[in-house]
Amino acid sequence: MNKLIFTFIEAHKIDILEEWIRTTKDENDDRVVRVVSDQVFNSTSREFADLIITNLKGDKGDYHTRLKEFAEKVVRLGWPLTFVSSGLHTFGVIVFKRMEQSGVMTIENQRSLFREFDEWMTSMNIEIIGIYATTWEKTVSLQKIALQELSAPLIPVFERITVMPLVGTIDTERAKQIMENLLKGAVKHRSEVVLIDITGVPVVDTMVAHHIIQAAEAVRLVGAKCMLCGIRPEIAQTIVSLGIDLTQFTTKNSLQKGIEAALEITNRKIVNMEGLK
Template sequence: MNKLIYGFIEENKLDILNEWIETTKDNADDRVLRVVSDQVFTSTSREFVDLIISNIKGTKEDYTSRLTDFAEKVVRLGWPLTFVTKGLHTFGEIVFEKMEKSELVTKDNQMEVIREFGAWMTPMNNEIVSVYSTTWEKTVSLQKIALQELSAPLIPVFEKITVMPLVGTIDTERAKQIMENLLKGVVKHRSEVVLIDITGVPVVDTMVAHHIIQAADAVRLIGAKCIICGIRPEIAQTIVSLGIDLNQLTTQNSLQKGIETALELTDRKIIVMEGAK
């Protein structure tokens, strides 16, 4: 990079940093300001400017490592990529304007300085976009895996009895996850009765009912019984109006009733001890 630009940034680092923080915060997206405190915003902004400057004087390996760490941090903070790239552009504008005011940029060298700025900023912008995008994709992928694991858990509650509580919308992909977890879990826990609790499923339409029936049929095929819990009145009305046949399934309106039924199916029952409240 042009020694003139490098020297100016080094000598005026603090002024550039303060102006950059002030300008960036004034123009920041509300999403950025809502998710972080002023202190975090300022400290992260300082880190970003230090990162830009480190690209001037640091080694390639050190800069890449710091850039990756920074990208992971801003992804966790929820900063959009446009905010980061705009911040880099703002940094370049501030430096250039300050150099003009200091008369370091003249008519004679203006085009040369602009070319030097382009040669410095463009590769850095491309690298920031690449690292940010890779980090974001990695984060989304990990979150998706975590959500899949949590979307259809099979929980043993008593010996031979397990519960699968379902919350949220059930689509085709999630239905496959439910089926897979059910079959693996029944074998793993040696379940004789499985309760599928749909209390937290907001809408039960033809597709959702079909997936639930398929899951229950699959459980029966491997030797276990299935009870559908959480059949609320509005869901019952929907099922009847859709003409869906649940005669082959045991249903209960609550998980408590379902567990009582499951205990009976495994020759057990809940006994209230004398003196117990």
């Protein structure tokens, strides 16, 4: 970095930071400023500006560590990449405007200063975009894994009886997750009866029914009985109209009825204690 530029930024750091924060807040869209308080926005913006100055100093070890931490914070806040890319551009505009106003930048040195500063900004921008993209991809990947695990849980409700409540649409990828969780869970919990509750599934078409039948067959092969619960009237009509054959396993219209049937299969039943008094 040109010594003249660095010296000027160091000498006017506070004023540059304040103007940069004000300008950044005015120029960013509501996605950035709406979801956090002014305090969080100001502290995060100041942290980014400090990162830029740290990079100017050439302390790459500390800079890379702090840049990674900053990228993770920005991704957690849900701020777009434009916050950092446009922020860097704004920083450069402010610096050159102030250098020109103070007379530090003249007609004679303007071209060389701009070329060197532009090379530095381009290099830093590429680095920031790369780290942001990597952090975002990692975060999305972890969230996707977590959602997949939560989207098809197998829950033990009684000894040897487990329930898998399904909510939302079922595509091929999710169907694979359902199959995997069913098989692992049935073996882990030593299930004799597995209840698949489709109360929260809005549409049961041929593909969804096919996946459910496959899952039921797979559960049967590991020694457990599969029961389909939560068949609403409109779902029943769709199944009949599509000619889907669900005769190979028991169906119930509610999870409550399914649990009662599962208890009978495992030689248990629900007893009303009031009647025994």
